[in-house]
Amino acid sequence: MTIQDFYIPYVIPAAVLIVAFAIKAPAMMRYWRNPLLRAVGGLLLVAAAVFVFAYPPMIALVNDLVGITNIAAPWVYTILTVYCGSCLVLVLYWRGGDPTAMKRFIWTVVSVYAAVIVAFWVLFAFAEVPVERLRDLDTYYANTPYMREIIVLYLVAHSIACLTSGILTWNWLRRVDGLLRAGLVLMVIGYALNLVYDAAKYTAIIARWLGHNLDTFSTDVAPPVACLCAIFIAVGFILPHAGQGIQQSWEERRQYCRLRxxxxxxxxxxxxxxxxxxxxxxxxxxxxxxxxxxxxxxxxxxxxxxxxxxxxxxxxxxxxxxxxxxxxxxxxxxxxxxxxxxxxxxxxxxxxxxxxxxxxxxxxxxxxxxxxxxxxxxxxxxxxxxxxxxxxxxxxxxxx
Known part of the structure; x- marks a missing residue:
């Protein structure tokens, strides 16, 4: 594997998200019936999977294993859409409220995002994408029938999820304090950066529609922004848990020394x-x-x-x-x-x-x-x- 293949914007966030999942894992095992913990664990795991399978060498591997050119594209979009739905479900669990209304809204979210995923695969079956693209598929096929619709669909689904999650999280953080508030602030920043990622993608794709070439926004700007998104969101999730443990350990050590x-x-x-x-x-x-x-x-x-x-x-x-x-x-x-x-x-x-x-x-x-x-x-x-x-x-x- 060459240096170019070891693509940092994918490797670092995947590692951070996996570490965050590992930190949360003991609590999830002890309190498996808690839907909030399950939602947090699922979100971190799916987010890590997005970066693992979006990693260019992994895209090439998936294409080779399945034997269909660019089959990794709808697969990555599927995982990313599951992540979007998980974000909304998690924030809804956090926000709480009337159980009946919450279940109905969650069912709506799951149904809509499941329909989006089905649409990916149906549209891909009709798309003509003979040239394998590992880093610039979104712009290379921006004008290709059916593939164009897939690209727009995943970006819109991602934008709606990040915008909604960011707004709900922002409204909630004003009612809490301490490490939980700090973690929520980091998550809001992460969701905002996700919208910057989407904006970069939209810019490159719309430029292609208009006959221009601004592919650098998609290939060079968006991936590092996505890396920052993942780091902010992962740290936002683990800060309340890890920070509380560090704070408690520090206080106990201080008391231990004070009693000497x-x-x-x-x-x-x-x-x-x-x-x-x-x-x-x-x-x-x-x-x-x-x-x-x-x-x-x-x-x-x-x-x-x-x-x-x-x-x-x-x-x-x-x-x-x-x-x-x-x-x-x-x-x-x-x-x-x-x-x-x-x-x-x-x-x-x-x-x-x-x-x-x-x-x-x-x-x-x-x-x-x-x-x-x-x-x-x-x-x-x-x-x-x-x-x-x-x-x-x-x-x-x-x-x-």
Whole structure:
């Protein structure tokens, strides 16, 4: 295969669409009965098939295998028309509404596009297309009876589907936000570029009808635009799904790292009770976060006999001021909890006798572990509590 055969505007979008389908595949397998997921998967797969079979070497292969010159043309148009119908069906599922009206409209879409596909093959049976064209069939046969009608029919069907899908998607994106909105914006751009693709094709074909040659719009402009269309639409489909997963993973990793100072404080007291028992290289960040929170909870229970509510309340009373906001009070509570935990951990390490009154279950459940961990790392009040506890432990050890 030569460099010219490796035609980038077909290979790249096909690869992107296949990757998008692979990303969606696990969700489709888990929720196969969901018609929306089936529609998304079908659309991505059909869109990839369009670029695979429109690839010039693949066109030549199909023609050779079937043994009929240009038989690949109605085949590619058929796949493209199925894609157009899938776009409309998907947007209709997304938009929702009255189930009866939606089913009736979907049935209409399927019927119309099925009739268009039948027309392709009937017209092709009467068309005279003896010269194989791999890249410029639309313009080469623009004035050929029956083939001319096929070309116009597929372009009109494509334009109507892209225009309708783009309008419906635009109306919907104004009612959502976040990653879903970003994905819909990319899809609208993709549908708009599809109309640019159609405009390039129309320009070249109409020029042929008028006796002019503007074939470059069809052979050189339209394919790269189609490549961009596919990339925008594919990324638009996968962005909400993949982006949400990345965002969740990033947040879990941030929380995992944020809890490290508290975990280390408790780990130094009871190393056997606060050891991550998961295989670190294989465990997901979600499991690691669950394990870290579990270790902290277990260690806090073991420190309960050293935890002093009176000391915690004393530190809190020193931190709050009249007129403090609710956020200020929560920050003071986290520092007070951290100071009491550090004091209890120091007492346990020094082997002091248990003199705490224990943390209530209600307080334990309402602990802001992230804020407490941050206070352990940064608050001078907590560092002062640690120093006091260490001196008290030293004096107790000297006394004994």
């Amino acid at each position: 100072p508290l975990w280390l404080e408790l780990h130094s007291v009871q190393p056997n009770a606060a050891t991550v028992r998961l295989p670190l290289l294989r465990a997901s960040i979600s499991l690691k976060l669950i394990q870290r929170r579990s270790d902290i909870g277990d260690a806090l229970l073991q420190l309960d006999a050293h935890f002093s509510n009176a000391y915690r309340d004393q530190v809190y009373a020193q931190l709050v001021r009249p007129g403090d906001t609710e956020a200020d009070q929560r920050a003071a509570a986290a520092v007070a909890d951290a100071a009491a935990i550090v004091a209890a951990a120091s007492a346990a390490r020094a082997g002091e006798s248990a003199r705490g009154d224990g943390m209530s279950n209600e307080r334990r459940l309402n602990l802001d572990l992230g804020a407490i961990s941050k206070a352990i790392q940064r608050s001078p009040v907590v560092q002062h509590a640690r120093t006091q506890a260490m001196h008290r432990g030293i004096h107790q050890e000297a006394a004994t």
